[in-house]
Amino acid sequence: MSEEKPESSGNEPRGPKPRKISPARIGVYAFLIISAIFFTLPLWVMLMTSLKTMPEIRMGYLFNWPQEISFDAWVKAWDTACTGRDCNGLKPGFWNSVKITVPSTILSIVIAAINGYALSFWRFKGSNFFFGLLLFGAFVPYQVVIYPLIIAFREIGIFATLPGIIILHSIFGMPILTLLFRNFFGSLPMDLFKAARIDGAGFWQIFFWIMLPMSVPISIVAVILQVTGIWNDFLFGSVFAGRANMPMTVQLNNIVTTTTGIREYNVNMAATILSAAVPLVVYFVSGKWFVRGIAAGAVKG
Amino acid sequence: MAQRRKKKLGNLQAIIGSIPMISVAVGVYVICIIYSITLSFTSSRLFPKFNFVGLKQYERLWGSPRWQISVENIWLFGFLLIAFTLIVGYLLAVFMDQRIKQEGLFRTIFLYPFAMSLVVTGLVWQWVLDPNLGVQSAMANWGFEWFKFAPLVNPETAIYGVIIAGVWQGTGVTMAILLAGIRGIDEDIWKASKVDGIPAWRTYFSIVLPMMKGAVATAFVLQCVSVVRVYDLIVAITNGGPGIATQMPAVFVIEHISIRQNAGVGMAAATLMLLPIIILLGGRGIIQWRAAKIEKEYEKKMLQASAEVS
Numbered sequence: 001m002s003e004e005k006p007e008s009s010g011n012e013p014r015g016p017k018p019r020k021i022s023p024a025r026i027g028v029y030a031f032l033i034i035s036a037i038f039f040t041l042p043l044w045v046m047l048m049t050s051l052k053t054m055p056e057i058r059m060g061y062l063f064n065w066p067q068e069i070s071f072d073a074w075v076k077a078w079d080t081a082c083t084g085r086d087c088n089g090l091k092p093g094f095w096n097s098v099k100i101t102v103p104s105t106i107l108s109i110v111i112a113a114i115n116g117y118a119l120s121f122w123r124f125k126g127s128n129f130f131f132g133l134l135l136f137g138a139f140v141p142y143q144v145v146i147y148p149l150i151i152a153f154r155e156i157g158i159f160a161t162l163p164g165i166i167i168l169h170s171i172f173g174m175p176i177l178t179l180l181f182r183n184f185f186g187s188l189p190m191d192l193f194k195a196a197r198i199d200g201a202g203f204w205q206i207f208f209w210i211m212l213p214m215s216v217p218i219s220i221v222a223v224i225l226q227v228t229g230i231w232n233d234f235l236f237g238s239v240f241a242g243r244a245n246m247p248m249t250v251q252l253n254n255i256v257t258t259t260t261g262i263r264e265y266n267v268n269m270a271a272t273i274l275s276a277a278v279p280l281v282v283y284f285v286s287g288k289w290f291v292r293g294i295a296a297g298a299v300k301g
Numbered sequence: 302m303a304q305r306r307k308k309k310l311g312n313l314q315a316i317i318g319s320i321p322m323i324s325v326a327v328g329v330y331v332i333c334i335i336y337s338i339t340l341s342f343t344s345s346r347l348f349p350k351f352n353f354v355g356l357k358q359y360e361r362l363w364g365s366p367r368w369q370i371s372v373e374n375i376w377l378f379g380f381l382l383i384a385f386t387l388i389v390g391y392l393l394a395v396f397m398d399q400r401i402k403q404e405g406l407f408r409t410i411f412l413y414p415f416a417m418s419l420v421v422t423g424l425v426w427q428w429v430l431d432p433n434l435g436v437q438s439a440m441a442n443w444g445f446e447w448f449k450f451a452p453l454v455n456p457e458t459a460i461y462g463v464i465i466a467g468v469w470q471g472t473g474v475t476m477a478i479l480l481a482g483i484r485g486i487d488e489d490i491w492k493a494s495k496v497d498g499i500p501a502w503r504t505y506f507s508i509v510l511p512m513m514k515g516a517v518a519t520a521f522v523l524q525c526v527s528v529v530r531v532y533d534l535i536v537a538i539t540n541g542g543p544g545i546a547t548q549m550p551a552v553f554v555i556e557h558i559s560i561r562q563n564a565g566v567g568m569a570a571a572t573l574m575l576l577p578i579i580i581l582l583g584g585r586g587i588i589q590w591r592a593a594k595i596e597k598e599y600e601k602k603m604l605q606a607s608a609e610v611s
Contacts, residue, residue: 232418
């Protein structure tokens with residue numbers, strides 16, 4: 001953080017660059033490297049803190065490499081850390097998150113694929129109007145619709161249940177995913193569809209036999225988008241999942257903000273890394289696909 | 302005849318397949334919004350009640366310091382977050398465009414915070430900015446005793462700590478979107494500006510930037526939506542504190558429909574949260590409509606001109 005920045009003034013002699021290493025070049029790299037340090041520091045701090053023992057943490061060398069590496073905090077965070085009276089660590093939260101994320105991802109993608117397919121090839125009266133409403137929904141703050149949804153879910157009897165939270169995630173994933181699939185199917189040649197129609201295939205046949213196999217790449221983008229989004233969700237998990245299905249993010253927050261006893265920062269940081277692990281792995285493995293997912297999700301507008 | 306009937310049958314299937322979409326579009330984004338707005342004119346507590354009290358809840362809302370601070374905070378947070386993510390994001394994108402060999406590595410580093418949840422972001426920064434064991438103490442231990450940096454514990458500065466965390470999480474995405482915008486600019490523009498002897502930095506700011514309005518608008522809208530929705534970050538990093546110093550409208554609404562059991566006031570706040578989004582969308586709609594109109598006129602002129610020439 002405190003290292004000297006290589007000075008680069010703006011008034012270099014203009015003209016052809018003498019060699020590859022010019023002051024401007026150094027300036028560019030300096031800016032990028034300093035930014036990179038700012039972006040990596042929190043991850044570094046998290047990792048280091050989680051590997052230290054509490055006495056070492058209390059000495060206050062936040063950025064230092066641990067004197068002796070200890071994985072006790074990780075074990076404790078996973079297995080025995082307490083939220084209130086329950087001392088089961090993060091693992092129930094992890095499994096709850098899996099139970100929520102997997103079906104929500106599948107359900108929301110199937111619905112969105114059908115929507116996008118219908119919007120591209122089977123426009124019916126008003127279909128674009130409903131799509132417009134849905135796109136508007138992508139911008140609506142959740143707080144505006146959350147209370148009526150609580151009431152409605154309670155009436156139906158799925159409030160604070162696993163099916164409830166799965167349906168909720170499918171609802172809120174629908175705007176962006178539908179846009180994603182509509183744009184994808186819209187880019188397919190119409191002749192393909194017409195040929196299938198002439199062969200006598202109907203709505204569902206064309207969908208299952210022609211469109212679905214072709215939409216594997218876009219589905220991968222959608223899976224990345226949904227898995228990271230749903231895994232990282234906190235608001236819906238804390239309101240709609242109920243105590244029995246509390247996802248990992250909610251449990252993490254409870255563990256860290258539990259005020260009873262001494263605060264074990266190493267356990268907290270280990271728990272934080274564990275909660276971030278799944279989306280981070282998805283991110284590092286998927287690489288370019290992740291960026292594509294963001295770009296696709298961001299085109300709303 | 303048979304063909305037409307089949308088409309109709311297909312349409313029926315399409316409507317059946319679109320039932321989830323239709324019910325969400327109408328049920329959630331029309332009925333729920335109307336329901337929320339209606340409740341903001343009632344004295345509902347924990348459960349909805351339909352005894353109308355006029356604008357009383359709005360009066361109560363604006364009389365509450367908690368809400369006043371929330372509104373102040375969201376403007377400050379929104380303005381600084383959007384300004385920082387856009388400026389830093391663009392600078393990073395420009396620097397990344399300089400044929401950097403390790404571009405992939407840098408991109409990975411700048412973007413990974415976006416893969417993490419806002420809860421994780423909040424908890425990490427709460428720890429990094431801890432007054433006793435965070436950056437401040439580490440710097441003091443290294444001999445920089447004068448270094449004082451613990452914004453989160455002071456009500457005056459807490460919001461800036463939250464902004465740092467927000468910028469850390471959101472800059473990478475902006476960079477990625479803007480970099481895609483820069484790369485989408487025609488190579489000929491660069492050749493032309495080189496021929497004219499315009500320095501590269503001026504080309505980036507005076508020529509390229511105005512040409513990638515779409516990418517900038519996308520990044521801007523993305524950040525706006527995330528600002529209005531900011532909830533998890535606040536709950537994790539300060540839980541609205543110290544005191545009520547970092548309250549936000551989104552937190553205000555959730556607190557009022559749950560622990561404070563005052564849905565009327567909560568829904569009044571939620572209704573007000575919808576306003577900036579409607580203004581934003583309306584503004585965009587008008588701009589697009591005008592752009593389309595100008596383009597049409599331009600086309601018409603071109604057609605006339607070409608007709609005159611021939």
